Amino acid sequence: MARPVIGITLDSEPPGGYSKLPWYALRENYCAAVAAAGGLPIPLPHEPDLAKDYLARIDGLVVTGGAFDVDPALFGAGTRHATVKTKDRRTAFELAILRLCHEADKPVLGICGGEQLLNVALGGTLIQHIPDEVPGALAHEQPNPRTEPGHEVSVVPGTLLHRCTGSLHLSVNSAHHQAVKGVGPGIVINARASDGVIEGIEDPRRRFCLGVEWHPEYAIDPGDSRIFSAFVAAANGRG
Numbered sequence: 001m002a003r004p005v006i007g008i009t010l011d012s013e014p015p016g017g018y019s020k021l022p023w024y025a026l027r028e029n030y031c032a033a034v035a036a037a038g039g040l041p042i043p044l045p046h047e048p049d050l051a052k053d054y055l056a057r058i059d060g061l062v063v064t065g066g067a068f069d070v071d072p073a074l075f076g077a078g079t080r081h082a083t084v085k086t087k088d089r090r091t092a093f094e095l096a097i098l099r100l101c102h103e104a105d106k107p108v109l110g111i112c113g114g115e116q117l118l119n120v121a122l123g124g125t126l127i128q129h130i131p132d133e134v135p136g137a138l139a140h141e142q143p144n145p146r147t148e149p150g151h152e153v154s155v156v157p158g159t160l161l162h163r164c165t166g167s168l169h170l171s172v173n174s175a176h177h178q179a180v181k182g183v184g185p186g187i188v189i190n191a192r193a194s195d196g197v198i199e200g201i202e203d204p205r206r207r208f209c210l211g212v213e214w215h216p217e218y219a220i221d222p223g224d225s226r227i228f229s230a231f232v233a234a235a236n237g238r239g
Contacts, residue, residue, distance in 0.1 A: 004059035004235035006039040007097070009114070011066040012046060012090050030064055030111075033217040037228035039235060044097065046089050051096035060208075060235030061101045063094055065112030065215065069178055072128060075120045081128035083177060095121055107208035107234040109227070112176055115211030119201055123184030129177055130197065138195045140213075142174045149220050150174035153199040153213075159190035160202045160210055164230040165223030172199070172214035172221065179213060208234035 008031065010024040018025075024045060031041040044054055068087045072080045074095075094114075098121050101108050110118035116126055127133045130140050142150030149171035155162050162168065170191070180198040183189060191200030191212070203209035208231060216224035 001236065003038055003040040004232060005057060006034045006041050006060045006062060006232065006235060007044045007054060007058035008034065008041050008062045009064050009090070009094050009097070010043050010045060011064065012087060026064070027217070029217040030062065033219065033225070033228045034062065034232065036225070037232040039228075039232040044093075046093040048089070048093045048096045051093065051100055054097055055100045055104060055106070058101075058106070060107040060231060061097060061109070062231075063098055063108065063110045063114030063117055065114055065175070066090075068113065069128075070113070070117055070120050070126060072126070075125045077125070077128065081132070083129050091117065102203070102206065102209065105207050107231055108206075108210070109208075109231045110211035111217070112213060112215055113178075115201060115213050116176075116178055116180060118209075118211040119180045119183060119187065122187050122203065124180060124187060124201075125182040127179045127181045127197075130179055131177070133181075134179075134195055134197060136195060137197065138174070138193055140174045140176050140179070140193075140197065146173045146175055146215065147218055147220070148173065151193055153191045153193055155200070156188075156190045159188060159200075160204070160208070161190040161200050161212070161227075164210070165221075165226050167221075167223045170214075170221045170223045173218055174214060176213060180211075
């Protein structure tokens, strides 16, 4: 059976470092996780006007994370926290391709910032800076390496996330200062940290529409690889 084509959104960087011109970036483990699960990973450049063309060629979409934030204006916020940094062209492309995949019911997996954007695309809002809004918050920007767990999350029984992982508790890495605040209409919360921060969301009206706040491409917990396996299976029409 042919591998399903999985589009993976790229990050972008200004001139400097790798190149004197603007450049794209993507950690290898995003592609490796998709390939290990049976998918064919294809990185997607930021071309909002070509989103429909990309849609026609992919079977599923991974919206990746990155060291930037969703513009608060996109979820109706009247203020913008001083820590917020945006990448407007990247976000414009990701919103376009994500919404098209959602309308076409093609499987979507949002990771970290990708989960946050998924929530905004589906009508939700975000916490702009966790330390300012969550009393007694965990270190969601963990001080230890991302290859190690930072905390645990509790999974809601009966959710897609629960069915994918087969677990009610997952050890996760944590690299974010924003989080889901209010979910969009019809969206289900599937995981929380012990401080109450929302760690996962899903849309039960779709074949596979899942967002997680951690980075399962690192495969820290056995459930991480199961997430990718379930996602690729759905993209291959077996989910």
